[in-house]
Each structure stands twice: as C-alpha cells, then as structure tokens.
Amino acid sequence: MDGRTRTDRRRALEAVLRDVRAECGPGLRVLSGEAERRAYETDALTAHRVLPGLVLLPADRSQVAPIVRACVKHGVPYVARGAGTGLSGGALPTESGVVIALAKLNRILDVDPDRRVAIVEPGATNLSISAAAGEFGLYYAPDPSSQVVCTIGGNVAENSGGAHCLKYGFTSHHVLAVETVLPDGSTVVLGSDDIEAPCYDAPGYDLRGVFVGAEGTCGVSTRIAVRLLRKPEAVRTLVADFPDVPSACETVSAVIAAGIVPAAIEMMDNLAIRACEDAVHAGYDREAAACLIIELDGPAQECAELFEQVSALCSEHACTRLRIARDAAERAAIWAGRKAAFAAMGRLSPEFLLQDGVVPRTRLAEALAGIADLSAAAGLRVANVFHAGDGNLHPLVLYREAEGEGPAAETLAADIAELCVALGGSLSGEHGIGVDKACSMPKMFSPADLAAMDRLRAAFDPSGLCNPGKVFPTPALCGEARGGAYQPHPLEQTGKIQRW
Amino acid sequence: MVGPSSSASTPDGHGSPGGAWSDGAPAAPEQPSGPRSITPTTLKDLRDAVSTVGAVLIRGTGTATTWGAPVRDARTTVSLAGMDRVLDHRPADMTVHVQGGIRLDVLQEELAERGQWLPYDPARSEATIGGLLATGDAGPRRLAYGSLRELVIGATMVFPDGAIAKSGGHVIKNVAGYDLAKLCHGSLGTLGVVAELVLRVHPLPQTSRTVMVRDVNTALAQKLTWALTRSAIEPTAVEWCEPEQVLAVRFDGTADGAAARAAAARSMLTGSLAELDAGEAHSFWESHAARIVAEPGDTVMRAATRPGIDPGLVGALSAWADRAGVKALLTCSPATGAYTVRVTGADAKAHAELVKNWRASVEAVGGFVMLRRRRPGVDAMVESWGRAPGSVEVMRRVKGNFDPENRFAPGRFAPWF
Numbered sequence A: 001m002d003g004r005t006r007t008d009r010r011r012a013l014e015a016v017l018r019d020v021r022a023e024c025g026p027g028l029r030v031l032s033g034e035a036e037r038r039a040y041e042t043d044a045l046t047a048h049r050v051l052p053g054l055v056l057l058p059a060d061r062s063q064v065a066p067i068v069r070a071c072v073k074h075g076v077p078y079v080a081r082g083a084g085t086g087l088s089g090g091a092l093p094t095e096s097g098v099v100i101a102l103a104k105l106n107r108i109l110d111v112d113p114d115r116r117v118a119i120v121e122p123g124a125t126n127l128s129i130s131a132a133a134g135e136f137g138l139y140y141a142p143d144p145s146s147q148v149v150c151t152i153g154g155n156v157a158e159n160s161g162g163a164h165c166l167k168y169g170f171t172s173h174h175v176l177a178v179e180t181v182l183p184d185g186s187t188v189v190l191g192s193d194d195i196e197a198p199c200y201d202a203p204g205y206d207l208r209g210v211f212v213g214a215e216g217t218c219g220v221s222t223r224i225a226v227r228l229l230r231k232p233e234a235v236r237t238l239v240a241d242f243p244d245v246p247s248a249c250e251t252v253s254a255v256i257a258a259g260i261v262p263a264a265i266e267m268m269d270n271l272a273i274r275a276c277e278d279a280v281h282a283g284y285d286r287e288a289a290a291c292l293i294i295e296l297d298g299p300a301q302e303c304a305e306l307f308e309q310v311s312a313l314c315s316e317h318a319c320t321r322l323r324i325a326r327d328a329a330e331r332a333a334i335w336a337g338r339k340a341a342f343a344a345m346g347r348l349s350p351e352f353l354l355q356d357g358v359v360p361r362t363r364l365a366e367a368l369a370g371i372a373d374l375s376a377a378a379g380l381r382v383a384n385v386f387h388a389g390d391g392n393l394h395p396l397v398l399y400r401e402a403e404g405e406g407p408a409a410e411t412l413a414a415d416i417a418e419l420c421v422a423l424g425g426s427l428s429g430e431h432g433i434g435v436d437k438a439c440s441m442p443k444m445f446s447p448a449d450l451a452a453m454d455r456l457r458a459a460f461d462p463s464g465l466c467n468p469g470k471v472f473p474t475p476a477l478c479g480e481a482r483g484g485a486y487q488p489h490p491l492e493q494t495g496k497i498q499r500w
Numbered sequence B: 001m002v003g004p005s006s007s008a009s010t011p012d013g014h015g016s017p018g019g020a021w022s023d024g025a026p027a028a029p030e031q032p033s034g035p036r037s038i039t040p041t042t043l044k045d046l047r048d049a050v051s052t053v054g055a056v057l058i059r060g061t062g063t064a065t066t067w068g069a070p071v072r073d074a075r076t077t078v079s080l081a082g083m084d085r086v087l088d089h090r091p092a093d094m095t096v097h098v099q100g101g102i103r104l105d106v107l108q109e110e111l112a113e114r115g116q117w118l119p120y121d122p123a124r125s126e127a128t129i130g131g132l133l134a135t136g137d138a139g140p141r142r143l144a145y146g147s148l149r150e151l152v153i154g155a156t157m158v159f160p161d162g163a164i165a166k167s168g169g170h171v172i173k174n175v176a177g178y179d180l181a182k183l184c185h186g187s188l189g190t191l192g193v194v195a196e197l198v199l200r201v202h203p204l205p206q207t208s209r210t211v212m213v214r215d216v217n218t219a220l221a222q223k224l225t226w227a228l229t230r231s232a233i234e235p236t237a238v239e240w241c242e243p244e245q246v247l248a249v250r251f252d253g254t255a256d257g258a259a260a261r262a263a264a265a266r267s268m269l270t271g272s273l274a275e276l277d278a279g280e281a282h283s284f285w286e287s288h289a290a291r292i293v294a295e296p297g298d299t300v301m302r303a304a305t306r307p308g309i310d311p312g313l314v315g316a317l318s319a320w321a322d323r324a325g326v327k328a329l330l331t332c333s334p335a336t337g338a339y340t341v342r343v344t345g346a347d348a349k350a351h352a353e354l355v356k357n358w359r360a361s362v363e364a365v366g367g368f369v370m371l372r373r374r375r376p377g378v379d380a381m382v383e384s385w386g387r388a389p390g391s392v393e394v395m396r397r398v399k400g401n402f403d404p405e406n407r408f409a410p411g412r413f414a415p416w417f
Helices: A006-024 A034-038 A061-073 A126-134 A152-158 A207-211 A245-257 A270-280 A300-316 A328-339 A341-347 A361-378 A406-422 A438-444 A447-460 B043-050 B104-112 B129-135 B180-184 B218-230 B255-268 B278-293 B311-324 B348-364 B392-402
Strands: A029-031 A054-057 A078-081 A098-101 A108-112 A117-120 A175-181 A187-191 A220-227 A234-242 A264-269 A290-298 A321-324 A351-354 A382-387 A395-399 B036-039 B055-059 B074-079 B086-090 B095-099 B152-158 B164-168 B193-200 B207-214 B237-242 B246-253 B272-276 B299-304 B327-333 B338-344 B368-373
Touching (some): A006 A029, A034 A054, A061 A098, A078 A152, A108 A126, A117 A126, A187 A207, A187 B392, A207 B392, A245 A264, A264 A270, A270 A328, A300 B255, A328 A341, A395 A406, A438 A447, A447 B180, B129 B180, B129 B193, B218 B255, B246 B255, B246 B278, B272 B278, B278 B338, B299 B348
Parallel strands (some): A054 A098, B055 B074
Antiparallel strands (some): A029 A054, A117 A220, A234 A290, A264 A290, A264 A382, A351 A395, A382 A395, B095 B193, B152 B193, B299 B368, B327 B338
C-alpha cells in the first residue's frame, strides 16, 4: 500500500469524480453505490474479489483520457475492464481504485474488405468482429472459448488465443495498431500512427507488440485495428477416440511429425468427455478414455489430401472410433461440446479451478501423468480438456468449498502450473498471469528477467497506477509463503517504481 | 542494476580474457585507444563485452549497418560471429533454439535436413537471425506466415548494463510475462543484444510455384492483388515491381495443392501470364532479393503504408525521380503495404531531394519512409527518419530505462532520440 489513510483515499476518489464530471461531459455513467460496484469486484477468477472505489462507464472513447488523467493526478489506481471473462484476475480492481468499464464502447467502426482490416472499439465482442466481416467472406481468427461475450480490448490485454491459434497465431499476430490512453493521459497509436489507415510496419520499437499481452498494465485501449483473414475454402473435422491418454498424445506427435499443421487439435480425457456429453449431447463416446478433435482447413485439395493422412494416422495409433463431421452442423455440434467444457464442469463439481500451463508438445504424456500423480496425492479430481497441438493444458481441479477443499485445490492448481514450467513449458498459454499466477513467476523467470520487464513497464507507467499488482509477484500478494524466490526488484529499491 | 552477481558498468568489464579480438591483435584492454572489435563466444563474454565504457555497435554479418541514421562514435564493435550455433533443435516440437549470431541461410540448411524451415524470407538471407529481429526485416512471404516477430517464441537479451534477461520460452503458446523479443523487433541495436532466440519452425512445403504476370500497371496490380487476396487460393506472396510492371505470385503447399492453386491463379488473372519452372522461379526470387538489398552508393528507401498500392504514391515516385534525374526501382508487397525503393544515378543532392519529396507524399497518407542506405553526402541533406511517431515519447523512455547512458548505437534513431 502507499501509506495513505482510508480518508485520504476516499478524498482522492472524490477528487477524481469531480474532475471527470467536469471534463467528460454528459453520457459518462458513474457507479458509486456499493451494490453497483459489487458487480465489478471480480472477473471470471472468482476466488479473488476486491471492491473497487468507483466504476466509470464511458459512453464515448473521448472520455477515457480525462478519466485516466484524473486518476493519475490524484494518485488513484485504475483498471480497464471488458466483459470480465478473464481467468487470471487481470481485471481485478484495487481497493479504493477506479474501474474503467469499456462495455459501451462496442462499435465496429470500419471493415475494409480489400485491405482485410477492421477498426473496432475495445468493448466490441470478439465474435461481433467476425460477424461484421462475414458478409465479405472474412473473419477474425483468434477464437477464445468465450468469444461470444469476451471483448477485443480484453483479448488485446491478454494476447488471447483459442483452439485455432495452432495454425493462425494469437491476438498479437492479428493486431496492426492500438490507439491507447497511456498512463500519462496522452493518447497515442501503438503501431503505425494513423489508426484509420493501419500499416503492417511501424518505425522504431514494436510497442504494439509489447502492449498486446501486457495484461492492461501499459495503458487503456480506445480503438484497435485488426487483421481479417479470408474464410478457408474447405474445413474438415474429425473426432477420434482412444483407449488411453498416451495413445492420443502419440497421435498428436505423429500428425505434427508428418509435416501437417492442423487448424486445431484438441484433447479431452474421460472425465471431460462425460461432462461435455452430458451437457451438450454432441455425440462423444462417454466410455472413451480420451478423444482428439482434429480440424484441418485451407484450399480444398490440400485440405482433403492432408485430412486423409490424419485419418490414417489416427487409425495407426489405436484409435477405437473415428467420427468425421459430415457437414457444418455436425462440426458445430462437435465444437459446441468442446467449448462448453468449462461450463459443463458444474455437473461434476460445485467448484473448480482452471489452470492453463503449457508444455512442449512432446512432453504432453509426461505432463498428464504428472498431473494424475499430483491429483491422487491431493485427493482431488482433475479433468483435462486442452489444446494438444500447442501443448496448452487446461486441467480443471474439481473441489468442494463447503468441504474445506479450497486451499488444497489452490495448492494443486499452482503445483500443476509449476510442473509445466519444470517440464520446460510456461505458466500460462492464454489466460494470463494476472493475480492468479503472479506468485509463481519466479519459478519461470529470474530476478533479472523480471527486473527487465519491470523497466519496460515503468517506461509506460512511471507512476505505477495502471492496473497495479498484476503479472509481477508482490509481497502483499505472495508474502513469503509460495515460491519463496521473490526479491524486491532493483527499481523498487531505488524508488523508481512502486507497488500497490 | 539488476541481479546481485552482475558486473555491469564496472571497469572490470573491459577486455575479459574470454573475449577474442576479431583482428587477432591483443590490444591493451585497459586503455582502448581507437575503435576495437570484440567477438565473444559465450553469453558471459558477451555481457563483459557490452559492459564497457563508450558507445557500442552490435554487429552480425554487417548487412544492415547503414539502416537508420549513422551511429556516432562507436568505440567498440561487438560481433556476434562467435555466437552462431544451433543450441537445441527439437524437430518433434517444431522449435529451434539458436544463438543470435547464426546466419539465416545456415539455419535454414540445418532445419532442411529434418524437413523443416523457418518460413521467413527477407532479402538478406546471409544476415544473422539476431540482426534480422533487430532490423525488423520481412520478406514477401510475410503475407502468409507473418514476420520474424510472429515466429520468435523466446529470447535472451543482454542489456547495456550487462543484465541478461529472457522472456518467452520453448513453447509455441505462452503469455507469461512481457514479450521482450517484441521490444527488440526493429530496435536496430539501440536497446540490447539479441543473444539467443527460440523460434517456431514449420514443415517444409513440398513445393513452391510462381506465377508471373507482365505488363501490370499500377491500377491493374491493385486490382489483381485484391482479386487474389479475396479468393480462397491463399497466395504465399504477391510482389509487384515498377518500372518493370511485373506481378509475381507465389504458392507454397503440397505438390498437387500448390499446382491447383497456381492453375486457379492463372485462370483468375488477366494479361501476359506465365508459370515459371523451378529454375526460373529460383532466379526470379534471387534477383528480386538482390534488387531490394541494392549496392553501396545507392540510396534505398523503405516505406510502409496501409495495404494496397497507392497510385498517387507510385506516380509521385516516378515524377520526383524524373525531376531529380535519378532512376528509382520500386519493389512493392501490395497486400501488406511495404515498398522498397532503390535509387541510382545522379548525385547525392538529387537522391536527397527525392527522399524529401517522396517522404512527404508517403507521410501524407499515414505511412513512413526510412533510409536503409544512402549515397555518401545524403545524410547532410536529409534525415534518415521522417516525422516522429506519436509514441516517440514512450520510445525515449524505453531507451532511457534500458540504456540511460545512451551507449548502444547512439544516433541510430536521430533526430528522434
């Protein structure tokens, strides 16, 4: 904390409110009552809750800069928020801080079918971009499971992925420019200067590349230029059942070794298959130990050729049933089952924690065996549904809060994430670090690595007010207990940066 | 200072025993008098080499030393020629971990032995991978595969104070921490040394086909480009050259698949069409790269605009070139809005005049022009960089935070910082 008293902080919030009311003009919605603010105390990582001091909903993007300026002037921390679907607590507010909720800035401003570019506001949903581009035969490629509701501003902050990023890459690969209100209150475009005429190249440091995935710690986006892709000529999808998890893992390796880059390869274990099937009735085999969903797309002839090869490889690797989607409807049903996986877990357990560690693809079987061991040792069930093609696990740790299993579940989830790091992988493939995994960062990065990242952060946000307490481990969050490797950063010691 | 064990900025960083002098002369390490060159072979030597006093120029194979504004008073050149190895190629994971000093063509040969490649084709194939990241270079195939920034999944950097920091890792999907590799993309050696990179590799396509259309003027080039990118045949590259008025379209894929796409392109395109055989295609793309690299004494401008060929810009280029009495060869990637202009003939004054005038035209449509080469004397008459971007203040702060003494390639981004 910053040493200010509760009264100081309340006065600062009142000063912010005075300033923004004077500068923003009409249309700005202010939520100051406790019940209204309560709706913003958490994102989809509900284990963490902090009641914000004030929630502001700009009706026009020109209102964002005055809000940021007021926050910085009065020393009040702030966080931007989209749909609140984040899974790592990236949009968790700071106590007595401001939430800038961008949901009303949801317009698709322009779709240029020739240049294959869309200019959108940050509160536009991921799927609304593809919907607007669809009439031109185009779409926006990154497809997080929450794409119906999650916003592009949140996707930019988290560098979101999705099932199809194996072939098409992440948000970072599809964002050409971001108009941003920096923590100093100025509005600049990261990427080429004119957001309405975005270029692939921009001179100087790739600040757009830094901003995408910085989890909202480098500024608040107000307009985003994204690349659109032509819808593929052909799409082929299959579901292959396997008698055990290692056979499914070997099949993934065999497909990749054959020089094929599918659009997606997803794996589910038996627990996940049963939950999904019961929820959506997508035609999965409830008895299968594991299944793969493999999708290929591209020019028709190549897609057909490679799909034959993939089908053959599944059969060679002990596949017990091969189901090939006959049409778009069947493909949609298969994906509906997969994308409902997390919601379906409610059928198995009242509570669950979701991890998102990554391992090198060749160590998938090892990672899954390790998770099974950790699960058995903790006495908690873990369901696995994940992006197998890129090694991005999504273990779901099932627990009952009422039985007091919460702390054991959190420990197990963190152990799984750190197991991924130990296997040469990463703490997070697409959900972000946020507050959820900040304390595990020293397992993956050295103090020098973290200090370099902090220097970068300080260049964007010298005052440390823009979404503080995320990504990097802090004493307040991590204490001495977990990880144990936290050391104050050199810039903290010299007073160049501070933490909340 | 970062990390208790680092010896950055201390005098003992000079001339460490492990650092080999590239000229073989054991000059006195305590008091380097003239410019010197160090070729470290380990990460630690590299750190010691940069933790010196005075300005430092990082060098790979030296193919881009003229990009951007000239560096002032580099006392030390640190060559990455001694850090040129593949550290770990994992074919089944489709990743490769390399030192920053490995040449792209050497890496491609190694990868090809396992049926893989880095789908990245800048004109300077002999450049080092670290240098290519630092220059933010991209080739025609960016249209399909993205640029190097999309293919780097992990990086180890050495910063001016000797701090060694990494970001990313060995997995192709990873959002843990800030992406320091992106920061180095386009930094032209002003922030740190790209010591190691982990790259995502792809399976080598079975074949590559090239369809060429002649007599394609600006308007037609624009029309054909949109026709290609609107279609489902997924060209890997579309390039247009002026004044030759040639449009080249490339397809990578399976043998039958690429053939089918090339055939579809032939039926879609109009004009004087030909599909090149393998030998012809090879020579065409080689000469295409040579045209972009150009020769000492030429002036080379690199411009970017939004995707498309702006007829106004092409017209302006030829008009200004005529007026200045120079020859301007334009190579354009219309679908991604990249232009390279090689200027030959006449004198430095004429080159500078063309740069100044055409830059104004490009900036008027939201683009930028930087110099990759210039005829001697041009620098006195025109800046290497044009109008500063709105985000230049953040860039200055980044530079200040990583290199507070402004030792790495000072002057490279002049007049911006």
